Amino acid sequence: MRARPGTLQVGSFRGVPIRVHFSLLVALPLLALSFSAALQQAAETADVPPGALGGHSWAWGLAVAVGLFVSVLLHEMAHTFYALRHGGEVHGITLMIVGGVSELAEVPKRPRDEAMMALVGPLTSLGLAAVLGVVTWLVHGLGLFQVQFALFTLAMLNAVLGVFNLLPAFPMDGGRIVRAALTPRLGMVRATKVAAALGRVFAVAFGVWGVVSLNPFTLVVAFFVLMGAEGEARQVRMKALLEQVRVEALMTPRMVGVDLDLSMQDAHWALRREHVGMLPVTSSGRPIGYVTWAAVQAVPESQRGGYMVRDAMEDGAVAELSEDGWTALRRMAEARVPLVAVVDEEGLLAGTLDWNDLQRGLSRAEEAERERSRTGWPRERTA
Structure with a gap:
C-alpha cells in the first residue's frame, strides 16, 4: 500500500497501517512546552509535593505529550478493532496534530453499527481513565510520586479525550452518534447536515475561547473541527449524488x-x-x-x-x-x-x-x- 502524502508509517495493528502525520512533529514540542509550563500546577492537582518529581520540566512535558498521543492511538485502535470484527475495512490509522483518525473504506450502512463503532472509542478512553484512576488511588501514600503523577496524568488525559470525543458534533465521535440517531428519521444527508452544523457551532466556541484565553492550540483545534465538519458534510452529499449516477x-x-x-x-x-x-x-x-x-x-x-x-x-x-x-x-x-x-x-x-x-x-x-x-x-x- 502506498504511503499517504505527508505521513510516515510507524507500525501496524491487525494489518492496518499506523501512520504519523508530519503535523504531529510540530504539535509534540508545542504540547511539551505547554505541559511543562503547567507542570507544577498539575503536580499539585495530583497531590504530589513540590520538587518531588525530579527531572527537567520540559522532559516531563514531552512525556505527557507522548502519553496523550499514545492514548489517542489506543482510542483509534478501539474503533479499528470494532470495525474489523464486524466485517468492515480500515485503510489506516493516522495520528495528527489534533488527534487521530481511523480511515474507513465505507461508513457502516446500519445507523446502529455506526453509533456503536463511534461509541467504542470514547468508552475505551473513559475505561482507561477509570482503571488508571484506581491504580493512582492504590499507589497514593506510598511515596512513589513520579509513578503517581504519571498515572494521574494519563488518567486525566484519557478522561478529557473521552469526554471531548462525545461532544455531539462532527468530526468528533459524538457527531457520528448524533447522525446515527437522526438518520432513520431524516436520512443520511440531512442528518449529516445537522451534525456538521453542530460541529461549526463548537468550532466557533473553541475559536472564541482560544482568542479569549490566548491559547493558540485551541485555535488550531477550532480550525480542524471546522474543516472536519465541512469535509464530512461534503463527502456525504457527494456520495448521495454519485450513487444515483452510473x-x-x-x-x-x-x-x-x-x-x-x-x-x-x-x-x-x-x-x-x-x-x-x-x-x-x-x-x-x-x-x-x-x-x-x-x-x-x-x-x-x-x-x-x-x-x-x-x-x-x-x-x-x-x-x-x-x-x-x-x-x-x-x-x-x-x-x-x-x-x-x-x-x-x-x-x-x-x-x-x-x-x-x-x-x-x-x-x-x-x-x-x-x-x-x-x-x-x-x-x-x-x-
Whole structure:
C-alpha cells in the first residue's frame, strides 16, 4: 500500500497501517512546552509535593505529550478493532496534530453499527481513565510520586479525550452518534447536515475561547473541527449524488488506449492526439495500467523510440459500466490513482473516468436535484 502524502508509517495493528502525520512533529514540542509550563500546577492537582518529581520540566512535558498521543492511538485502535470484527475495512490509522483518525473504506450502512463503532472509542478512553484512576488511588501514600503523577496524568488525559470525543458534533465521535440517531428519521444527508452544523457551532466556541484565553492550540483545534465538519458534510452529499449516477453516464468514452508493447514515442503522440495528461495502457484491448504525460517527458526525446510503455506505466484501477459513480470514486481513492479505466461486460476498455468527469457529473446531479425540488419530488428516502 502506498504511503499517504505527508505521513510516515510507524507500525501496524491487525494489518492496518499506523501512520504519523508530519503535523504531529510540530504539535509534540508545542504540547511539551505547554505541559511543562503547567507542570507544577498539575503536580499539585495530583497531590504530589513540590520538587518531588525530579527531572527537567520540559522532559516531563514531552512525556505527557507522548502519553496523550499514545492514548489517542489506543482510542483509534478501539474503533479499528470494532470495525474489523464486524466485517468492515480500515485503510489506516493516522495520528495528527489534533488527534487521530481511523480511515474507513465505507461508513457502516446500519445507523446502529455506526453509533456503536463511534461509541467504542470514547468508552475505551473513559475505561482507561477509570482503571488508571484506581491504580493512582492504590499507589497514593506510598511515596512513589513520579509513578503517581504519571498515572494521574494519563488518567486525566484519557478522561478529557473521552469526554471531548462525545461532544455531539462532527468530526468528533459524538457527531457520528448524533447522525446515527437522526438518520432513520431524516436520512443520511440531512442528518449529516445537522451534525456538521453542530460541529461549526463548537468550532466557533473553541475559536472564541482560544482568542479569549490566548491559547493558540485551541485555535488550531477550532480550525480542524471546522474543516472536519465541512469535509464530512461534503463527502456525504457527494456520495448521495454519485450513487444515483452510473459510471457509463459519467465517463469519457474511449475505446483505445496505449498498447503495452508500443514505444514511449507512440505514447507521446497518443497523448497529444487525445489532448489529455494520461491514458490507460491496454493489452489485447483490456486495461492493465496507465501512462502519463509526465512519464513521457521524463524520457529524453531521442530515446523515446527505444523505451517501451510497459517500462513506464503505473498500476491502475478499473470500474464497470453498470457501477455507480461513488463506487468508482472509492476505487480511485483506494488505489490513489488519477483515473479509472471503465470496462464493458467482456472486460474491454470502454472509457475513462477522472476527477473532471466526476465534477461534471456532480454538477449535473445537483442541477437534477434542484429540478426535482422545484417539481416536488423527494430528494432523499429515509432509511
